[in-house]
Amino acid sequence: MSAPLAPAAVFVGRFQPPHAAHVATVLHALKRASRVLVLLGSANLARSIRNPFSAPERAAMFGAALREAGVRRGRVLFRPLPDRFDADLWAADVRAAAAEVFGPEVPVLLVGFEKDASTSYLRWFPGWERLPAPEVPGLNATDLRAAWLTRRPLPESVPQAVRAFLTRFARTPAFVRLQAEWAAVETARAALPPGAHLQEERWLHVQAEQVWLHTRRGPIGHGLWELPGRVLPPGERPAVPADAVFDHPARALVAPTAAHVWLGPPPGVFPSRPVPLARALALPRRFHEDHHVILTRLLGRV
Template structure:
């Protein structure tokens, strides 16, 4: 009897595992939205992790209509370039990038995304607001933030002349230097004295 029960349990576990893999194989695309101001090591890790579950990741650059502000110092073109550089350096090819402008209406924002971006099955986010916008319509998977790594922290460290370079891929350090991004962040984000 005990042997039979263990056998049944094992069969159940196998079916459950099989179903889990079947579910993952059905998910062709995932959506990962961020402002990427700048693109950092946490973003890279999240994209790599998502690609273990989906065949292709759609990277949505949020606030694409915002630039040269404290929260959005880099242009959308620069953010696209950062993403392309970092992913190429990591041999990541299964992605597409779309720009997503801000709307002052959550429903219009989601409708715009659905109308302009290819079909996706799951949303990856570390942002509560993004999670709320998509929950109920899509499967939402929360990404775990890397401790101490955020674009806000990086911009703050740049302003304070603290080490920020270790929080971003090396290629992004070089790119930010090339576009004089450090000077721009300091000019835009440092309050007038």
């Protein structure tokens, strides 16, 4: 009779950047699991103040921090995980990644703790055993990013390997752009009424294997492609119903914003230019916020 398969663990997060609580969680999981698969979320989104690091950069930081903690190579695997802004599609991606790495028969432990709504995904995998993670009070990546982008001292709980990477990155032009975006987002948020939920109008025009896009020029998402259109002033709504609405609460940087999207050419007041559709589809991290997700989701309706 064959021996039962050793369990494997899946740990999902953005890890922007990895910190001591993330390392402690993996160490905790390795006490129960033979291997841990770390899925690096938001891998399809452009560099921004919410997601400043690419999936390879996060894998390098996290892997180095784990080696500092004594974890041998091969026990922890890293894979990118795109944001779908759809819970069912996203959960299917997680399951598919685990099956590809571990095989369909290996029992899976889902690692995490429910600290807020962002970890409600722990309830979306009823076939997997949950492995609660140790919580480190007062430590989160949001505050860490704020300290880093404003050049305040980093918490002592930042692993040395991560600290070294952040120091090197702070000498790059990308860091300067992120600092400008941080300041612009803070200014934009301060100008909004408390609890503001915004609306935006966008147009998706595809013709002759080209898609019409606009290149952002302001400090928020500078240089990225977006669907032509605009964000409406607070309290204002589109005059006519759109062909589709995208309203995931985490899709926009400044405030919760519902994107009302029409299929067809944008009004002339919104500048845009044709980009080969194949090129646009191949470059998701060239798009602002979730505009590449919107493009791919609606292509079947164009």
